[in-house]
Amino acid sequence: MAAKVDLSTSTDWKEAKAFLKSLSDKQREEHYFCRDFVKLKKIPTWKDMAKGATTKEEEPQYKKDKALNEKISLFRGDITKLEVDAIVNAANSSLLGGGGVDGCIHRAAGHLLTEECRTLHSCETGKAKITGGYRLPAKYVIHTVGPIAQGDPSPSQVQELRNCYVNSLQLALEHRLRSVAFPCISTGVFGYPNEAAAEVVLSTLREWLEEHKDKVDRLLICVFLEKDEEIYRKRLPHFFPVDPPAGLQSQL
Numbered sequence: 001m002a003a004k005v006d007l008s009t010s011t012d013w014k015e016a017k018a019f020l021k022s023l024s025d026k027q028r029e030e031h032y033f034c035r036d037f038v039k040l041k042k043i044p045t046w047k048d049m050a051k052g053a054t055t056k057e058e059e060p061q062y063k064k065d066k067a068l069n070e071k072i073s074l075f076r077g078d079i080t081k082l083e084v085d086a087i088v089n090a091a092n093s094s095l096l097g098g099g100g101v102d103g104c105i106h107r108a109a110g111h112l113l114t115e116e117c118r119t120l121h122s123c124e125t126g127k128a129k130i131t132g133g134y135r136l137p138a139k140y141v142i143h144t145v146g147p148i149a150q151g152d153p154s155p156s157q158v159q160e161l162r163n164c165y166v167n168s169l170q171l172a173l174e175h176r177l178r179s180v181a182f183p184c185i186s187t188g189v190f191g192y193p194n195e196a197a198a199e200v201v202l203s204t205l206r207e208w209l210e211e212h213k214d215k216v217d218r219l220l221i222c223v224f225l226e227k228d229e230e231i232y233r234k235r236l237p238h239f240f241p242v243d244p245p246a247g248l249q250s251q252l
């Protein structure tokens, strides 16, 4: 086993990362920045959450797929508390931390995260880069830079937001990470309208899962604001239908 490292005083991110990698899941817990972390198995899937909920969607664009509904969750709360393989950071292009969710993630993970980020030399809009999670309950942080919209997004900004999700998921695949939590990228300081962002997120995650569902256990949409929770609760049944489309019920 690698030599024991104190994550709050160490200045060597490589050594700290190797140390954390050598630990079992249980052993990592004592290095978390918080005690009230949330285990993945405590978070209901969309299939469980939507049970009994009748969808108002008359003709959902996508087919009901039970397997996909078990792979997606809506969670409202602080993304830094999630014990998942990776959380995604809505970073700014410097990757050196900032306000909003970015600041929360850097504060929780500790200074070694910023040290590792420094070696990545920034990130372009729509691209993604990966680091360790350090004192976070999440093993990795995937940093992606969303478009700065401030109002109606242009077609290229829509594509950039989509790319944030797809490129983050591509990194997850490459690192064999099976649970990934996303914040509402770009919808804070970057000013992308919340409803429009949710449409991009849900269509991107649905289409990605159709292709790759066997490679992941769970994708989590981590909302922070009540407004976003309402938007996703309303729109999830359209992209991940839970009931047969009206009119087909009698045939099933």
Ligand code: ADP
Binding pocket: 077, 078, 079, 080, 090, 091, 099, 100, 101, 102, 104, 146, 183, 184, 185, 186, 187, 188, 189, 190, 191, 222, 223, 224, 225, 228
């Ligand atoms: P951006 O610069 O990409 O707009 P922000 O951090 O300003 O990013 O906001 C993105 C979203 O993250 C917003 O919905 C905001 O409410 C949310 N957010 C802020 N802090 C947290 C947190 N600790 N966990 C999850 N989401 C958060």
